[in-house]
Amino acid sequence: MSVQTASPNKIAVINDVFKPSRSLGQEAWSRLIRNKASVAGMFIVGFFIFLAIFAPVIAPMDPLKLHSGKRFLPPPFDQGATNIKAEPEFLLGTDSLGRDVLSRVIYGARVSMVVGFLPTTIILLMGSTIGMISGYIGGKLDNLLMRLTDVIYAFPDLLFFIIVMVALRDSFIGQFMNGLVLLFAALAIVNWVGVARLIRGQVLSLKQKEFVEAARCIGAKDTRIMFRHILPNSLSPLIVWAAFTIPGLIITEAVLGYLGLGLRPATDSGQFFVTSWGVLMLDGQTAINSQPYLLLAPAICVALVVLAFTFLGDGLRDALDPRMRGTQ
Amino acid sequence: MTDNNVLLSVDDLFKHFPIMRGVLQRQVGAVRAVDGISFDIHRGETLGLVGESGCGKSTTGRAVLQLHRPTSGSVRFEGTDLTQIKGEELRLMRRKMQMIFQDPYASLNPRMTVGEIIGEPLLVHKVATKAEADERVKQLLELVKLNPSFSTRYPHEFSGGQRQRIGIARALALQPSFIVCDEPISALDVSIQAQVVNLLEELQNKFNLTYLFIAHDLSMVRHISDRVAVMYLGVMVELATRDELYSHPLHPYSQALLSAVPIPDPVAEAARQRTILTGDVPSPANPPSGCRFRTRCPIAEAICAESRPEFREIRPGHFVACFFADRYL
Secondary structure, eight states: OOOOOOOHHHHHHHSOSSSOOOOHHHHHHHHHTTOHHHHHHHHHHHHHHHHHHTHHHHOSSOTTOOOTTOTTOOOTTOOTTOOSOOOTTOTTOBOTTSOBHHHHHHHHHHHHHHHHHHHHHHHHHHHHHHHHHHHHHOHHHHHHHHHHHHHHHHSOHHHHHHHHHHHTTTSHHHHGGGGHHHHHHHHHHHHHHHHHHHHHHHHHHHHTSHHHHHHHHTTOOHHHIIIIIIHHHHHHHHHHHHHHHHHHHHHHHHHHHHTTOSOOOOSSTTSSOOOOHHHHHHHHGGGTTTOTHHHHHHHHHHHHHHHHHHHHHHHHHHHHOGGGTTOO | OOOTTEEEEEEEEEEEEEEEETTTTEEEEEEEEEEEEEEEEETTOEEEEEOOTTSSHHHHHHHHTTSSOOSEEEEEETTEEGGGOOHHHHHHHGGGEEEEOSOTTTSSOTTSOHHHHHHHHHHHTTOSOHHHHHHHHHHHHHHTTOOGGGGGSOGGGSOHHHHHHHHHHHHHTTOOSEEEEESTTTTSOHHHHHHHHHHHHHHHHHHTOEEEEEOSOHHHHHHHOSEEEEEETTEEEEEEEHHHHHHOOOSHHHHHHHHTSOOSSHHHHHHOOOOOOOSOOOOTTSOOSSSTTTTTOTTOOHHHHHSOOOOEEEETTEEEOOTTGGGGO
């Protein structure tokens, strides 16, 4: 029996040789930048990162300087119900101690941005390491690690934060960086379980894929299989997860700040973290009737950042996995 | 059987997958995917392995390559028992034996370029520098009749047939002597199947490759194989040279299988006698006693339920596992 074929050589060559080649990542990026909402989200996030980095240059005043006799100044564009005369150099007015609100809000971006990105990095590293080990090695170790994540998952987050922040407030770690390190640690401990479960699931399904079997067949070592084959293919859900978790962390920080458990107020303006939006909201609520901007300014910032990240996350999910489009 | 020409010798190979239940993950049973099979593969030949879905063909291929460690039995490759070695020693042996996978869409890492995929075996075994590997990748691409400039592209930019060629190039990178082809053509269009099979034959002649060719397409197996083995529910029921098996199948299962192949001639096709099997394949977790095939066998008798028929050499080079095979001689 003979098998007739067309010349396979020609068939292979005819295929568009001149089309530029793009990786899956590049294709996802081009889908992402076509999504208007996520591009807007990216710009807003970029803007706040810029504010956070260059706060000393951008802020019109020292955020800690007390302007005597200029307490509770309304913003120049809205005199409101007070009879205190607004002054043009205080664009958003002043607070109860005569400090410039705009400058304080700008400095507040630092905490929110760092709280968004730094714990997320720790969480991703911790969670994916544990998830990867759990899924790849399997067996008893997997069972042990997954029961541990179940326990942590079941613990109420906010309660955990409050207990940790109150109990360790005066310890060495609680004092470090105005209490932010303690906050990061608490956020990381609570949130790594989600990543670990996500990655474990990815590893379990990817482990069965033929390309992983092919890698074993050519004699690749376990570390290579994990880092070259499994990890790059688990990145998409990880990136999407991060984009949705960052706003969650920012809100948590604001809530804790509002409860008086977050960042402790800085005493001199040489410190990197002067204040946070949560702390500003706590300050601002006392004068909500006469001075709404004290509360509104940081609240709008929080809402804007959270919304921007959510748009970005939506766009990333659609771009990285087109099959997921339109799902929640 | 102790032939110098034997490249690979599989003896009494078992692969059972445990079935775990409950909180404590106790083993409650086993899927007997491969249940005691033996065969030799000679240097330079193609052994076709056929059988219906779930009969353990792919598991056999993977157990031979130690991608699934066998439960028991031995796999001697060039004199080394692969089941006894592990770790670094096994890793080095992998240079000599490779695999071509069934699904060309799942067998290439979507995050790596074609060049990285084909060059990876060279880098993993440190047999080439990065530059040498790039050069070798280009040669390999030409060898499988793809454009060498494709090496910077990603797998999703290719068709199924092209992807399968990339998989073949990867398998060839280390210049192995033995390749397990795990249904390499069943996921492809019929028009592409012939190209890939012809390519495999061409490469075999060029590099004196030995194939274990797993398939369920009987006509393709007939085309490419020198000898053919038939599997049913984890056991081998018949093994013979291609012409012998296709003209004189001795096991009732092989007969039924071959009678299902349509003949491309209307007159002959109309006269074709079909042996139609009834019932389903029993579960490999709970196979029938004695002969595995007895529940569907047209000629089964009481003895078939009592003991397992020996896989015997009924004629030189023709092995069959049936008590009544002599009837058809």
